[in-house]
Amino acid sequence: MSSPDPQLISSRENPLLKELRRLAQDSTAYRKQQRVWIEGDHLCRAALARGVRPALAVFAESAWPQARTEWATAAAKTVLVADALFAGISGLESPATMAFAIDLPAAPALDPLAASVILDRVQDAGNVGAILRSAGAFGFRQVIALKGTAALWSPKVLRAGMGAHFGLRLLESLEPAALDALAVPILVTSSHHGEFLHQAGLPWPCAWALGHEGQGVGDEVGSRASLAVRIAQPGGEESLNVSCAAAICLHASATSHA
Template sequence: MNEPLLITARDNPLLQRIRKIATDAGGYRKAGQVWLEGDHLIGAALNRDLVLDELLFSESAWNERADWRAWVSRARRVVCVPDALFKTLSGLESPARVGALWAVPAAPAIDTAAASVVLDRLQDAGNVGSILRSAAAFGVRQVLAVKGTAALWSPKVLRAGMGAHFGLHLIEGLSPDDLSVLDVPLLATSSHGGLLLGEATLPIPCAWVLGHEGQGVDAALMGRCAHTVRIPQPGGEESLNVAAAAAVCFFAATVGPKRQ
């Protein structure tokens, strides 16, 4: 097994590029790459048979974790950096000791018949990542993000998604008009009216529309929805967190009353 390339200069161009991607939510758009920090994200990517552009180890990780060395054949280049230098690449309080650069795939065309989730200007990266994770778990394979939604491939969304990105079709920067091509009905979540989840017959497949955390679904987009759907809340709370609501809706679509 070939030894990795050793980089010790803080201002090395590769390390500078990683810092930019790791600290700028939209940095991947210009770079065309995402920074996968930590063994979980890298392992999730490799489980999907993806090829990494750059695989980076801290010196201690390279020397201590022989199992990680099996990954080197899945990367175009392998790099090792001193531990103190590796920490400068991290946006985490407790930095990982391994990371990778991977080329962001080109956005696919909208699959007009696919079970989907529409993200309408969701701002919180943690919410967005959690929704992607739930979508992947419950078979909602297409994510359509309207302009103003947190960047889908940003470091925070990637971490919250826990590897879900690699099994989803992700399309961002859409307008409500772009959704007119969908052949599946749009269902908007609502806290106060509409079909009662768990009792109503749902059109399956569908596209779940999740709105801005404070403002809800945009009026123009709401006008495209076939139904609103509410989640019963016998505890009396006004509403659920949008990520929690998404998980409930995705699950209900797999087990509740539905139309084939």
């Protein structure tokens, strides 16, 4: 079935354009609009590969003649935006020429038995996205973001996640008490206490808790942990970036039970 010709937006005052600009540039606008902005060929393809049906496809006007053949039926509705206006929507230094607006997925229930990652006030969007990538790569399918953590579906976290969002069970803005529903042990890292990670017997499945960039895991989460481990650092640095620590710990868990 052929799709109708896409609408062209050429006015800066267009109401839809204003909504899209907020969605692309405001980290929490998705909560109000119940839609998520994903920009660029890679993220859009990642969404489609996971069965996501975009509510809206947005293309720079000059890109459409070449994109039409592949993308004409990708979304329920397609709009074209004059090139200069598309650049004004984008939150990227080098704007892409296409984006999707997808419906915000319904918040899932917490799965007590799932291998999980707990984010305790991790505030940097790049760190959060990178941790989501590691979670997906190493078989941790549930991510529990406690209050104070960067918004999981914000454009910056989505870009850093590189498509990992679409294969994960994502829960956000939870209180630490919600962790009591987990039936898997919670593991934390420490700079100075606990067994060394490479010597520890790691349970599987488990839930790794990663904390605030400066303060680490808070007491409410730490008190619920079954095991604290240290990452050996022969080079002598005081600590690791939280996303680097996450990748090391999640990989250790994934390979320990393989």
